[in-house]
Amino acid sequence: MTTNMKPQTQTQADKQMVLLSQYYPGIYDQLIPEQVEVVKPRRRRKKIKADASGCGFRKRKLSDEQVSLLEQNFGDEHKLESERKDRIAAELGLDPRQVAVWFQNRRARWKSKKLEEEYSKLKTEHDSTVLEKCRLETEVLKLKEQLGEAQNGINRLVERLDGISSTSPSSSFSMEAMEPTFFDGFGMEGLENVFFVPENSYINGFDWLNNI
DNA sequence: ACCTTATGCCTGTTACATCA
DNA sequence: TTGATGTAACAGGCATAAGG
Structure with missing residues (x-):
């Protein structure tokens, strides 16, 4: 399924794009496809560079306060139910999608760190056994x-x-x-x-x- | 029972921000 | 200026549940 995009995925992607264009006007607008393409290779995101006026510079970094609260919630529970996601998003003034993405990335980082720790522990055990x-x-x-x-x-x-x-x-x-x-x-x-x-x-x- | 659709998660990737 | 690193956002695949 690398060349055919599922209709539902296309719809979701478009919806996300529309949503993002609302949050970051002038940035994502250009990315909204005018027509739905049925067959597509893996899409590459366009590079977005700041123009002279400073527009087109999308906000990316979350504030310390936002990260702190997200971390706090992640500490409570790694999974994110829909209601909780909406609540956190409202609390932080973020899009629920952003909260979901943050949790996904955070889980990935957590897993990666955990694997690293396990590897380190096993290596220590192996070394002492040798x-x-x-x-x-x-x-x-x-x-x-x-x-x-x-x-x-x-x-x-x-x-x-x-x-x-x-x-x-x-x-x-x-x-x-x-x-x-x-x-x-x-x-x-x-x-x-x-x-x-x-x-x-x-x-x-x-x-x-x-x-x- | 089967298909479609929606939703959420995972893994891997991309692009931007920041720093040495 | 540049390469390394961190991370927000995304793409595509898979699993599952609900509804027709």
Whole structure:
């Protein structure tokens, strides 16, 4: 529907133009089409420049007082019912259409700002999550390193115990046999109960470490 | 049920005002 | 003077309700 204008839209546009021409005589008059065009490309507004007398300079900026009251009403409710629109328009000496346009633009600005804030919030959350992920990855690497050292220590002990057991058949080895402070040397205090390894599989019990 | 009309909202655009 | 920015006004599309 880019080339055919709806009849009702045309009528509305004309009505608006007539209305505006009443509010700003000499400015919009020239824009009122003499005949209704059925087929039209997207209309471009004509540039309106001030002439020597200053006429043709359309009033655009709303006063601070008008904006203040509009903001106050917008704060109460973003939507605008017909009655409220008329009331505000009468109160501010504006055309209801102007009030409707102001609310539309204000909603658009509000939405845009809200999206910006949401983006900012999500970005902050994302950044801190990435930071936390890096921290955790570093911690995992450190723990892997510590576990590797622990495994080496155990292997050395096992080798020593194997040497002893070959001369003394009755001796055996189990995790319980370790001193409670065994892990302390590897900075793994409190992990004794975390890593359960069956007694009879202690030699290959750390294979799972490779899968971390 | 379907079509027309009116109305309101949304998104994107245009043009003017203002300021650095 | 000029480019950037803010904003009033607009265009066109869509949704919905009311009436014929």
